[in-house]
Amino acid sequence: MDARTQSALLAAIVCLALALAMLLRPGRTRLWTAFALLNFALLAYQIGDFLYGIFGTTRTWPLRVSVGAAGFIPVAVLGFIIEFQGESAGRVVGLRRFATATALATVAVAVSPLALMPAARVTASGAVFVQLTAAVSLLYARMRRAASRTERARMFYLWVGAALCVGLTFGELLIRLAGWPSPPFANVAMTIYLYFLSQTIQRHRLLDLNELLGKIVVLASVGVVLTLVYGVLVRWTGTTGLFLFNSMVASFVILILFEPLKTKVEEKVLSIFFAERFQFVQALAALRQRMAGIIDVRELAQVVLDGFYETRRVTHASIYLLADDGLGFRRLDYRGPAPTPYIDAATMRALVQSAQAGQKAQLVELVERRLAELRQLLPESETESSALSEERARLSEIGAAMAAMRAGVTIPLIASQRVVGFLCVLDDRVPEAFASDELATMLDIGEQAAITIENSRLYEKMKERDRLAALGEMAAGLAHEIRNPLGAIKGAAQYLDPAQLQGADGEILQIIVEEVNRLDGVVAQFLDYSRPFPNAASGKFQSTDLNDVLWKTMKLIESSMPPNVVLELDLTPDLPPIHADAEQIKQVFINLALNAVQAMPDGGRLGVRTRRPHAPIELGLSEHTPRYSADQIEVRFADTGAGIPEEALDRIFIPFYTTKTKGTGLGLAISQRIVKGHGGTIEVQSRVGEGTEFILRFPSASALDTAGRLGMVQTPLAVEPVAAALKKVPA
Numbered sequence: 080m081d082a083r084t085q086s087a088l089l090a091a092i093v094c095l096a097l098a099l100a101m102l103l104r105p106g107r108t109r110l111w112t113a114f115a116l117l118n119f120a121l122l123a124y125q126i127g128d129f130l131y132g133i134f135g136t137t138r139t140w141p142l143r144v145s146v147g148a149a150g151f152i153p154v155a156v157l158g159f160i161i162e163f164q165g166e167s168a169g170r171v172v173g174l175r176r177f178a179t180a181t182a183l184a185t186v187a188v189a190v191s192p193l194a195l196m197p198a199a200r201v202t203a204s205g206a207v208f209v210q211l212t213a214a215v216s217l218l219y220a221r222m223r224r225a226a227s228r229t230e231r232a233r234m235f236y237l238w239v240g241a242a243l244c245v246g247l248t249f250g251e252l253l254i255r256l257a258g259w260p261s262p263p264f265a266n267v268a269m270t271i272y273l274y275f276l277s278q279t280i281q282r283h284r285l286l287d288l289n290e291l292l293g294k295i296v297v298l299a300s301v302g303v304v305l306t307l308v309y310g311v312l313v314r315w316t317g318t319t320g321l322f323l324f325n326s327m328v329a330s331f332v333i334l335i336l337f338e339p340l341k342t343k344v345e346e347k348v349l350s351i352f353f354a355e356r357f358q359f360v361q362a363l364a365a366l367r368q369r370m371a372g373i374i375d376v377r378e379l380a381q382v383v384l385d386g387f388y389e390t391r392r393v394t395h396a397s398i399y400l401l402a403d404d405g406l407g408f409r410r411l412d413y414r415g416p417a418p419t420p421y422i423d424a425a426t427m428r429a430l431v432q433s434a435q436a437g438q439k440a441q442l443v444e445l446v447e448r449r450l451a452e453l454r455q456l457l458p459e460s461e462t463e464s465s466a467l468s469e470e471r472a473r474l475s476e477i478g479a480a481m482a483a484m485r486a487g488v489t490i491p492l493i494a495s496q497r498v499v500g501f502l503c504v505l506d507d508r509v510p511e512a513f514a515s516d517e518l519a520t521m522l523d524i525g526e527q528a529a530i531t532i533e534n535s536r537l538y539e540k541m542k543e544r545d546r547l548a549a550l551g552e553m554a555a556g557l558a559h560e561i562r563n564p565l566g567a568i569k570g571a572a573q574y575l576d577p578a579q580l581q582g583a584d585g586e587i588l589q590i591i592v593e594e595v596n597r598l599d600g601v602v603a604q605f606l607d608y609s610r611p612f613p614n615a616a617s618g619k620f621q622s623t624d625l626n627d628v629l630w631k632t633m634k635l636i637e638s639s640m641p642p643n644v645v646l647e648l649d650l651t652p653d654l655p656p657i658h659a660d661a662e663q664i665k666q667v668f669i670n671l672a673l674n675a676v677q678a679m680p681d682g683g684r685l686g687v688r689t690r691r692p693h694a695p696i697e698l699g700l701s702e703h704t705p706r707y708s709a710d711q712i713e714v715r716f717a718d719t720g721a722g723i724p725e726e727a728l729d730r731i732f733i734p735f736y737t738t739k740t741k742g743t744g745l746g747l748a749i750s751q752r753i754v755k756g757h758g759g760t761i762e763v764q765s766r767v768g769e770g771t772e773f774i775l776r777f778p779s780a781s782a783l784d785t786a787g788r789l790g791m792v793q794t795p796l797a798v799e800p801v802a803a804a805l806k807k808v809p810a
Contacts, residue, residue, distance in 0.1 A: 084132030086263030086270075091125035093270045094118040097277050110162040110280055117155040118273065123148035125266070143189045146203060150185025153178040153210035160214055163280065164221050171217060178210050208249050215241045237279060240272040300344050308332060355392075356514055362390045363520040370527045376400070376535045380412035383528060387504055388414040392512070395485040395505040400532070401498070403760055406711065406778050408501060418485040418503070424782065426483065429476035434491035434498050439522055441489045444511050446478050488513060490525035494533035502528060561602055569595040620757075622780055623659040625712055626650045626689055632668040633687060643682025651690050654712050655779040663753045670746040671716040671773050677739065678720030678771065686717040692776070712779060717772040723765040731763065758783065 098118035101111040127144030134141060157175045164171075185203050193199040218241055222234035247265040254261045350357045366386035373379045380398045387396040397413035399422070407423040424431075433441065453471045481489055486503035493499070502525050506512035513521070572591045580588060633648055640646060675685045690713045723731065723738065730736050732751045737744035754761045758778050765771040 081132065081260065082263045083261050083266070084129055086266035087125045087129040087132060090266040090270050091122050091129060093273060094122040094125060097273055098122065101277070110159075113155075113159040113162040114277065114280060117152075117159045120148060120151045120155040121269070121273070124152060139195060143194045146194050146200060147186045147189035149207050150182040150189070150203065153207055153214065154182050156211060156214045157217075160217050164217070174210065174213055174217075181206050181210065204252055208245070208252070211245045211248075215245055237276065240275060244269045244272050300348065304340060304344070308336065353514075356517060359390050359392050359517055360520050362386065363517075363524055367520075367523055367527050370524070370531060373531055374535055374538055376411065376532060379528060379531050379535075383502070383524065384412055384414045392506060393504045394507050395487075395503070397484060397486070397503045398500060398528070399484065399503070400492075400500040403755060403758070405758060406782050411500070415505075416485060419483045422480060422483055426476070426480050429473045430480050430489065430491070430501070431498050433473075433477065434493060439490070440518060440525075441477055441481065441486075442518075443478065443481050443487045443505075446474050446481070450474050450478065488518065488521065490521055492525055492529040492532060494529045494536075499529065499532050562599065565595050565599055565602075569599075619660045620658050621661070622656045623661050623664065624654075625657055625659075625664070625714065625777065626652075626654055628661050628664050629668055629687065629689065629714065632665050633672070636669060636672055640676055640685075641682065644676055644679055645684045647684055647686045647688075649686070649688035651688070654689060654691055655781060657712060657757070657777045658780045658783055659757050659777065664757070667750045667753050667775070668714075668716075670750045674746065675716055675718035675720065675771070678718055678722075683719035683770075687715070689714050711776045711782070714775040714777070715772055716775075717770060719770040722767040722769055723763070723771055724767060728763060728765060732761075 095118070098115040101107070101115040101118075104111060124145055127141045127146075127148055130138070130141035131145060154175065157171065157178050161171055161175070185206070188194055188199055188203055215238065218234060218238040222231055222238050225231035225234055244265065247268050251261045251265045346357070363386070366383065369382055369386070370379065373382060384396045384398065387393050393415070395413075395415035395418070397415075397418050398411045399408040400411045401407075402409045402421070407421055408427055410418060410420045430441065450471065453467055453474070457465075457467045457471060481487075481503075484501070484503045485505055486501075487505035487507070488503070490502040491498050491500075492502060502521070504513075504521070569592060572588050572595070575588055578585065630648070630650065633646060637646055672685065672687070679685070692711055692713045727736075727738055731738075732747050733744075734748040735744040751761050754775055754777075760776050762774045763771065764774065
């Protein structure tokens, strides 16, 4: 059996495997079916050629099979090209009709005595060659019409491979006509091209095909080296008795050398042919090692984003973390042009659900390509609830979210079986910027980042627990060591009855009573701060009308407000309820109102209003996605007092920090704990001489239910400057 006959058998086996692989794939398309039929036509030709090489001229039926099968190859090729290019009119239809007629004529030749005449076989082969050349020209024309550089490069690979196979086959035919032994190059080239073609119709990304070519080079290089090793060790002696021993030794050497040799060759091939990709993967591997020793989330963001940006392979990079209220994702840090600072739960719903379903990354080019396919299959006016329309809506949401985050690749950060953030990168200079091995390294970076985020969260919880434990011990000591003497002092002063004394003695006793009351209040606030607040799991949280609580609270303190302070109450009607403990919320409102009044000793206005804020970004999503998400209720306390100095803004929520002469510094710290315990946020805006405004945002009860279903539970991970300052408070 010569090399060409062996190559025909190899080609037949590969054609059969590829045809069965396409037919057995779930969700088989017309394109895959056409490719399977092409492989069956080539299989019949190669089987006939192989058997003819085995039997020679002693049997004529293998030759007839080869001639008949060769006539159907152009029909199968043109059928595949029609499905691949999506063209069913014009020149391709005429070629297909001509190919069908030629195939029937070739079959007639194959079953007739003409099959044994060289002239008839040459004529049939020439007709097949002309039709295959015309088919290759169709690929060239499609390459010239390609709309994008990526698609043009993809078609270039296909056209060059097809032209090479047709040229080698024609050259082999000429060699056989000359009576020379034909080499197996045509069959080997066709085998490789068919495999490459099968990957092309399954992999839409050009870089995946580049990577496939790189792997072929790697495996070919490894195969050559191992073949040399095997040949040297087996053939180093001509003694037949040592052949089995040498084969065993060679096999052991190959098994030992395979993995390290493959790794080394792969690194060399990548560094030579794909140097930029190799350097990028190496840089990300070094970045992952640096991340292992980081515990602070902001330091993590800085290291990761700088690491990506310094490779010069990305133009945009950002990290988003789940917001404290669990109703969206807030931008932690970014490099490049600024993406949106906040994205709500409704916009991120599809991305979160895909991550929970096991999707490790989203690529914008794949999303856009699938959307284009769905628009062809399903008109935009289609509104019926079908699987395709649901998929189109889901992909539209994903595309809109990625556009807002300026992301070409979005990697979910998953910790404790929930999505806690997203790592987003983009290179807007080229489409399909990252190959599969680069994406795999990015996924490793995302996994390490998620581990760091979870460790940071646990570390903060431990610090908070230890701090509260120390405060609890201090509070117990204060209650015993301070309140008892205070009670005796106050009782003695009241026994002397300041009202009965005249002059300075009565005033001094009254001051003693007032200061004792103030100090008792300080102790009470300290005890309140050290005591754990009830949370949603305590059973005290109920559906609460925020307007009702605010109206009752303002009426309660309005009578004790100075006459020169005007209260302006503006409550937006029909606000959705929140899940809260009304008494705790009432305490927050009282603290903020009294602070505002104390900030206006000369009088002023205190504006208190509620509103239903719109989402920070309005995205044009699909018709199935709400454009407005009523997920928060906002409460604002605005005064016209002296304002807070800029250097104090980041410290006002620190326990025991105060700008008042007689303040305890615990009111705002307690208020912040209560608001965060309700899944909300509290912010402050102030200008010296103009006034101060506190902004509270609470998630609605329905929004919490939606976030719970999506797994977007509240993450007690503080990333704001205020929270960072809180960490510095000694226990």
